[in-house]
Amino acid sequence: MAGVNGDGASTSDVGGAENGGTTDTAGGTENGGTTDTAGGTENGGATAGTDGRRAADEGVVVDRVGKTYGGSGSSSGETAVRALDDVSFAVDRGEFVCLVGPSGCGKTTLFRIIAGLIEATDGTVRLGGAPVTGPTTDMGVVFQEYHLFPWLTVEENVGFGLDRTDRPEADRDARVTEMLELVGLDEFRDAYPKSLSGGMKQRVAIARALAVDPALLLMDEPFGAVDAQTREMLQRELLDVWRSTGKTVLFVTHDVAEAVTLADRIVVMAADPGRVREVVDVDVDRPRERGDPAFGEHVARVRDLIGTGE
Amino acid sequence: MATDTGGRFDEAGGDVSGATGLRADLGLGDTRRLRRGVGGVVGFVVVWHLVSLTTSPIVLPSPAAVAEAFVVELASGTMTAALLSSVRHWIPGTVVGTGLGVGAGVAFGWSRVLDDVTAPLVRALRPVPPLALIGFAIAWFGLNHAGAAFIIAVGAFWINFYAAYGAVEGVSEDLLDVGRTLGVRDDLDMIRSVVLPASLPGITTGIRTGLGRCWMLVVAAEIFGVPGIGREILRASNNLLVDTSIAYILVLSLMYLVVDVAFRATQRRVLAWQA
Numbered sequence: 252m253a254g255v256n257g258d259g260a261s262t263s264d265v266g267g268a269e270n271g272g273t274t275d276t277a278g279g280t281e282n283g284g285t286t287d288t289a290g291g292t293e294n295g296g297a298t299a300g301t302d303g304r305r306a307a308d309e310g311v312v313v314d315r316v317g318k319t320y321g322g323s324g325s326s327s328g329e330t331a332v333r334a335l336d337d338v339s340f341a342v343d344r345g346e347f348v349c350l351v352g353p354s355g356c357g358k359t360t361l362f363r364i365i366a367g368l369i370e371a372t373d374g375t376v377r378l379g380g381a382p383v384t385g386p387t388t389d390m391g392v393v394f395q396e397y398h399l400f401p402w403l404t405v406e407e408n409v410g411f412g413l414d415r416t417d418r419p420e421a422d423r424d425a426r427v428t429e430m431l432e433l434v435g436l437d438e439f440r441d442a443y444p445k446s447l448s449g450g451m452k453q454r455v456a457i458a459r460a461l462a463v464d465p466a467l468l469l470m471d472e473p474f475g476a477v478d479a480q481t482r483e484m485l486q487r488e489l490l491d492v493w494r495s496t497g498k499t500v501l502f503v504t505h506d507v508a509e510a511v512t513l514a515d516r517i518v519v520m521a522a523d524p525g526r527v528r529e530v531v532d533v534d535v536d537r538p539r540e541r542g543d544p545a546f547g548e549h550v551a552r553v554r555d556l557i558g559t560g561e
Numbered sequence: 562m563a564t565d566t567g568g569r570f571d572e573a574g575g576d577v578s579g580a581t582g583l584r585a586d587l588g589l590g591d592t593r594r595l596r597r598g599v600g601g602v603v604g605f606v607v608v609w610h611l612v613s614l615t616t617s618p619i620v621l622p623s624p625a626a627v628a629e630a631f632v633v634e635l636a637s638g639t640m641t642a643a644l645l646s647s648v649r650h651w652i653p654g655t656v657v658g659t660g661l662g663v664g665a666g667v668a669f670g671w672s673r674v675l676d677d678v679t680a681p682l683v684r685a686l687r688p689v690p691p692l693a694l695i696g697f698a699i700a701w702f703g704l705n706h707a708g709a710a711f712i713i714a715v716g717a718f719w720i721n722f723y724a725a726y727g728a729v730e731g732v733s734e735d736l737l738d739v740g741r742t743l744g745v746r747d748d749l750d751m752i753r754s755v756v757l758p759a760s761l762p763g764i765t766t767g768i769r770t771g772l773g774r775c776w777m778l779v780v781a782a783e784i785f786g787v788p789g790i791g792r793e794i795l796r797a798s799n800n801l802l803v804d805t806s807i808a809y810i811l812v813l814s815l816m817y818l819v820v821d822v823a824f825r826a827t828q829r830r831v832l833a834w835q836a
Contacts (some may be wrong), residue, residue: 368738386741399737402758402834411754415744445836463744 275444309380310342310499312468313366317373318360318525333524338374339526340518342467344545347493347500349510350518357480357525358503362471365501366392379466388412391460391498393470397452399444405455406440412463430458433492450481457489461496468493468500474509486512490537507557511549512539519556527557563780631808637768639793642810646706647779648790654710654782655775657719659768666725666767667716667760683722694783697786698783709782709789716778724767726761752763762835765828770822776817790816 264321318335335357352358363369365376367386372483374385378390386392399408409430413423430436434454454472458470474482486509493500504510510517514533521528531553535545599733613623622630634640669676701709701717709716736800740755757764783791790809797806 277720366738366742368741386738388742388744389744392742394735394739398733398735400736400755400758400835402761409755412743415746415750439583445834459743504665 258351266508266523273306309356309377310344310378312364312499313338313342313361313374314377315339315365315374315487316357316361316371316376318357318364318369319372335364335371336524336526338520338525340529342499342501344499345497347490347513348499348504348518349514349516350503351505351507351510351553351557352520352521352525352528353522354505355525356520356522358505358520359471361520361525362469362503363530366469382418388415388463389506390465391457391463391468392470393453393456393460393473395472397444397449397456397476399452399455399459401444404443405436405447408444408455411459411461416463424526426462430462432489433461433495447540448481452479453485457492461492461498466499468498470500470502472504473502473511475504475506487538489513502516507550507553508541510553511535512541517553519553521558531556542561551554576811608671613672619801619803623806624646625803627811630802630804631811634793634805634808639814643788643790643793643809644816646785646787647791650706650782650787651713651775651779652710653706654713654778655717655772656712657710658775659721659771661714662718662721662771663725663768664729664762666722667729667752667757668728669722670726670749670760671756672835686777687719691778692784695785698782706787708785708788709779712782713775713778717775720774722763723766724770725764726759726762728767729756730833732756733758743776762832769821769824769828772820773817776813776820779813 252263259499284287316335316338320332320334321330324532328494338357338361340348346511349360350358362367364371365383367376367383367390378387383390400411402410406427410423413426416423416428427440428437431440436451436458438449439451444455447455456473457468474485477485490513502510502513511533517531517533518528519528519531520535531549532538533549535543535549539546541547574809609621610624610765612809613626618626669679694712695717698708698711702711717754736755736759737751738749745751745754779789780791780794783789788791790812794809795804796805797809
C-alpha cells in the first residue's frame with residue numbers, strides 16, 4: 252500500500268484507462284505491483300501513501316479506526332471493551348480485498364463502521380477521498396443472511412435503490428434488467444424471495460447492491476449461509492461480476508480458502524483488541540485451483556497468521 | 562361437484578391454494594376436514610336437541626324452536642332492521658378504531674420519543690374496559706349510533722394499537738440497515754417502504770382479531786338503548802324469550818363468519834409474498 256512503487260504502478264494503470272483498463276489491472280499488472288508492497292511495508296502504511304495520489308483514485312481508506320464499547324462516559328459502570336484498535340489499510344480502486352481473522356477480531360464491527368451503520372470511536376473511513384459519516388449509496392452492501400425484502404419481487408428488490416434516485420423510469424427498468432442478467436436471474440424477476448434458493452437469494456442481493464452503481468461493493472460473509480457447492484459457484488460468479496464491472500470489492504470472510512480464491516490482497520486481523528496483523532498479497536494467477544501448490548502455501552501462510560491450525 | 566374437486570385435492574396431498582381460497586378460508590380445505598366439520602355441527606345440534614327434551618324451553622329451547630323464532634323475526638322485518646341498525650355503528654366504529662389504532666401503534670412503535678412520552682398514559686388507559694366508558698359515550702355523543710360507534714371504536718383501537726406496536730417493534734433491524742444502505746434517508750420513506758410492509762402480517766392479524774371483537778362489542782354498545790342485534794338479544798332475554806335470543810346470537814355469529822372469511826381472503830391475497 253504505502254510503497255511508492257506499488258502506488259505508482261496501480262495509479263497509472265487505473266487512471267489511464269478507466270473502464271477498459273480495470274480488466275487489465277485485475278488480470279495482469281496488479282500482481283507485480285503489489286508484491287513490492289507486501290515485501291516493503293506490511294501494515295500501518297495506509298495513510299502514508301494516500302497523499303501522493305488524487306483523492307478520486309482512492310478506493311476505501313480505513314485510517315486508524317478504533318472502536319470501544321461501553322466504559323468511559325457511560326453511567327452503567329461496565330468495563331470498556333476495545334473491539335478495534337488502530338486499524339489501517341486501504342483498498343485501491345478496482346481491487347479485490349478480503350478481510351479475514353479469528354472469531355471475535357471485530358470483522359463485523361469493522362464492516363459496520365465502513366458501511367456507515369455504526370460510528371467509530373477513533374479514526375476515519377474514507378471512500379473516494381470523502382469521509383464516511385453514514386450509510387451511502389456509493390457503497391453496495393451485501394449481508395450474510397441476504398436480507399431481501401420478502402414483500403417485493405426479485406425485480407422490485409433490485410430496483411429498490413434505483414427508486415430512490417431521480418433516474419427516469421425506462422432507465423431504471425433497463426438497469427434492473429441489466430443487473431438481473433448479470434447474475435443470471437432475469438427469468439425469476441417476478442418471483443418472491445420465498446421461492447428462491449439460498450444461492451439465488453444472494454445473487455439477488457448482489458444485483459440489488461450493484462444496481463445503484465456504487466463505487467464499492469462491501470460484503471460480509473456473503474456466502475457463509477449456502478452449501479459448499481453453491482459457495483464455489485457463487486465465488487466464480489462474483490469474480491466474473493468483478494471483472495466485468497471493475498468494482499472495488501471489500502469482502503469479509505472467515506474462510507481462508509475463500510479469501511485466497513478471491514482476493515488480490517488479504518487483510519489478516521488479530522483479536523483482543525481487533526487489529527490488522529498483516530496484509531498478504533495473493534500473487535497467484537486466476538482462475539486459482541485449490542490443488543495448486545502456490546494456493547496451498549497462501550492458505551497455510553494466512554492460517555498461520557490467524558493462529559488456527561485448521 | 563364439490564366432492565369431485567375435493568377428491569382431486571385429496572390425491573394431491575390436500576394441497577390448497579388460489580382458486581379454492583374460499584373453502585380454505587372457511588377452514589374447509591379438504592373433504593375430510595369438511596366432513597368432520599359438518600359432523601361436528603350435526604352432532605352438536607343432536608346433543609342440543611336431546612338435552613332440550615329434558616328441560617323447560619326457558620332454560621334451553623330446542624333447535625327447532627330457535628329456527629322457528631329465527632324465521633318469525635326475519636319475516637316480521639325486525640331482524641333485518643336490527644341488523645341494519647347494528648351495521649350503522651359497527652362500520653364507523655370499526656373503521657375509526659382500527660384506523661386510529663394502527664396509526665398510533667405504528668407511530669409509537671417507531672418513535673422512541675413518542676413512546677416514552679405516552680407510555681405512562683397508555684398503561685393507565687389500557688385496562689379501562691370499553692363498557693366502562695358508556696357514560697362518556699352518552700355524554701359526548703348521546704344515545705345514538707355515534708355513541709355506540711364510540712364504544713366499538715375504543716375496543717378496536719386497543720387491539721390494533723398493540724398489534725401494530727408489536728409488529729413495528731419486531732421489524733428486523735437488518736432490513737432497516739439494508740434500507741439505509743440503499744438510500745432510504747428519512748423516517749417517512751423508511752416507514753412506508755420498509756416498516757409498514759414488514760409489519761403487515763402482524764397488523765392484519767390485529768385487524769382480524771379486532772373485527773371479531775367489534776361484533777362482540779355490538780352487544781355492549783347497545784346496552785343503553787341504541788337499536789340493533791345486541792338490543793334484540795337483551796330484550797328477548799329480559800322477556801325470557803330464550804329461543805328468540807339465541808336466534809339473534811346466531812345472526813351475530815353469522816355476521817362475524819361472513820366478515821372473517823372475507824377479511825381472511827383479502828389478507829391471503831395481500832400477504833401472498835409470505836412463506
